[in-house]
Amino acid sequence: MSAATAPVAGPAPLPDPAAPAPLPAALKKAARRRRAVPYLLLLAGVAWLLVFFVAPMVYQASTSVQTGSLDEGFKVTWHFSTYWDAFDAYWPQFVKSLVYSGIATVLCLGIGYPLAYTIAFRAGRWRNLVLILVIAPFFTSFLIRTLAWETILADESPLVHFLNTIHLLDVTSALGITEGDRVMATPLAVVCGLTYNFLPFMILPLYTSLERVDGRLHEAAGDLYATPFTTFRKVTFPLSMPGVVAGTLLTFIPASGDYINAELLGSTNQKMIGSVIQSQFLRVLDYPTAAALSFILMAVILAIVMVYVRRAGTEELV
Amino acid sequence: MRPIRWLRKNLVVVFGVLTLVYLIVPNLVVLLFSFNKPNGRYNYTWTRFSTDAWQHPCGVAGMCDSLTLSLKLAVYATIGATVLGTMTAFALARYRFRGRATTNMLIFLPMAMPEVVMGASLGTLFLNMRIQFGFWTILIAHIMFCLSFVVVAVKARVMSMDPRLEQAAQDLYASPTQTFLRVTLPLAAPGIAAGALLSFALSFDDYIITSFNAGNTVTFPMFVWGSAQRGTPVQVNVIGTAMFVIAVLLVLAGQLLGSSRRKVR
Structure with missing residues (x-):
């Protein structure tokens, strides 16, 4: 077969030196x-x-x-008004989802950065152990850990008792993030749960990008009379930007669609959009509304992510 | 002034340790309350010490069945996602071809999609195809969302491998199959293992996507969710703690194995 395809008929044309030698058929x-x-x-x-x-x-x-x-x-039936009706009926849940997950993302960044920094630069031979401890909570199921927060934040728990004794809950109630002397079934509990559950998603990308930062750059900055804070602001933090972007996205996106925390730690007042989609799908059996809500959520997240990534200036995410 | 200077120097570490405590505390609470003997149905307040739950881990109707189902699902999903994901990762890491950027995007999208959206849309498809919800629909869903994570883990590893090692093997007259089995695969193994571990954890733990595709089948997370409404049995804490301990031991064993091997070399 391969021999048959080779040109045999006619006088052989002069080989053109510029053209590449024709590949033998087998090689082709x-x-x-x-x-x-x-x-x-x-x-x-x-x-x-x-x-x-x-x-x-x-x-x-x-x-x-x-x-x-x-x-x-x-x-x-090209019934586009489903979108409008769905948004009109459930916009408070949309807003709550975005606000809760946004706050949780910022908290994760604030809480996670010091730990990622510690693992990358200060942990020394403890590095692997600490990394395991960061990933370890993953191995106790998400739901069980959230239920543990139910225990920690329960009305009769020592922590809530302590917060009441020092009157901290009066302050937070005045701010509207808790109600009376309770933490459970308030926005605070939901944000706490979200922050806790998605914290490893923030720490790991932060650590990966901090680990790549050359420690000698810190020394160089110090030699040039930069204070530790200036070194951080001008050298370390900008270099960890890819980690910050990846971490915030990996926290924000799943958090905004999550409803486990809102359902287990919040009350009906803290329902997030995920709960609405799930109940429209599994209980109300209104599939068009569930579909429209999913698409609105997707579009909103996509828009936020695009604006954010452009602002943050890193587009090499994939 | 010494302590203040120490604190200023180590402030980051102090915050880091506090964060670590924050991450671990709920696990300790789960451990502690696995030894509790609550008076009512709700296991929220400490009553008294008891090892009842540890002695009868399957004492709750339906829990161990759901656990077995979840383990089985996780094993199948891990195998499926790891095989498909590894092949995809090799194609993306080793070859330049038309449609590569699009494929990268396709792999990235499921990771950037809220779980509710994926779960609801796959559920809608099954529903309209009149496919019976159950074990197989859950498995399909799990392989779908684990796949991307395997690709990312394996791709990162394959990209960082030195291609000259494989060329060297070929120069030494290894056949393509031998090169792949003796050189390429062992080099890629840590990435494949990481992807497989991640798949197992993701599949075993998933509630949201599963709830849309399960029908009447009850996985372990679904059991926990259902029990949360009526008061979680103490045995759930036992399983949570056992999973935690086993996983940490496995990871530690892997670490020790890795470091001792490195020493031998």
Whole structure:
């Protein structure tokens, strides 16, 4: 087969010195096979994502403009007002989701940075142990850890008792983040839970980017009479920017769609948009509204992420 | 003035340690309350010490069934996601081809998508295809969201590998298969292991996506969620603690193994 494809008929044309020598057919075939290798490797994984991730999204988009009921079936009627109705009915939950997850993200950054910095520059031979301790909470299930916060923040817990004794809860109640002498079923509890649950997602990217910072740069800054704070502000922090961006996104995105914390630690007043989507889907069985709400959430997050990434100036996230 | 100077110098470390305490405290609470014997249904207040729950970890109806189901799901999902993800990662790390950027984007998207959105849309698809919810729909969903994490872990490792090692193997007359099995795969193993571990943890722990695709099947997180409404049994704390201890021991063992091997070399 390979011999047959080689040109044999006619007088052999003078070889053009500029043109590359024609590849023997066998080599050509091997090259073609080589070119097919990445596609063959990709085939299964990409097909899986196309069928079970992309197709459902497209399907969801069509569901969001359908009308009907579970008994009669749903039909595409380009009923775009579902979006408006859904947003109109549930905008407070949207706002709460974004505010709670935004605050939790900022808190995670503030709380997580010192630990990431400690692991990267100060932990020495304890580094691996501390890293394990950061990842370790992951291994006790998310729900069980959130339930542990229910115990910690319960009305009769020592912590809440202590906070009441020092009258801190009076201050927070005046600010509107707790109610009376309780912590449970208040925005504070929800934000606490979110911050705790997503903290490792902040610490790990921060650590990875801080670890790459050359320690000698600190010495150099010190030699040039920079105070430790100036060194941090002008050298360390800017160099850790990729970690900051990755960490905030990895915290903010899952936190804004989360409803476990809001359901377990909050009351109906702290419901987040995830709860609404879930109950529309699983209990109300109003699939178009659930689909429209998912798309609004996705669009809002995408818009925020795009503005944020452009502002932060790092676009090499993938 | 000495302590103040010390504090100024080590302020970062002090904050770091406090954060670490914040991260660990809930686990300690779970441990502590696994030895509690509550009076009512709610395990929120300390009553008295008891090892009842540890002696009868399966004493709660349905809990151990859900645990077995979750473990089985996690094993299957890990195998599926690791195989598919590793192949994808090799293609992305080793080859330049048309559609590479698009594929990278496709891999990135599931990680940047809130779980509710993914869960609800996959659930809608299954529902309209009239596919019966159960073990297989959960498994499909788990492989879908674990896949990207495996790709990222393996890709990072493969990209940092020295391609000359494989060339050297070929120069020494290793066949492509031998090169792959004896050189490439062992070099990529830490990345593959990291991806597999992550998949296992993600699958075992997932509640949100599972709840949209489970139908009447109850995984362990779903059991915990259901029990949270009526008062969580003490045994849940036992399982939580046991998982924590086993995982930490495994990671420590891996670390020791890694460091002793490095010494031998």
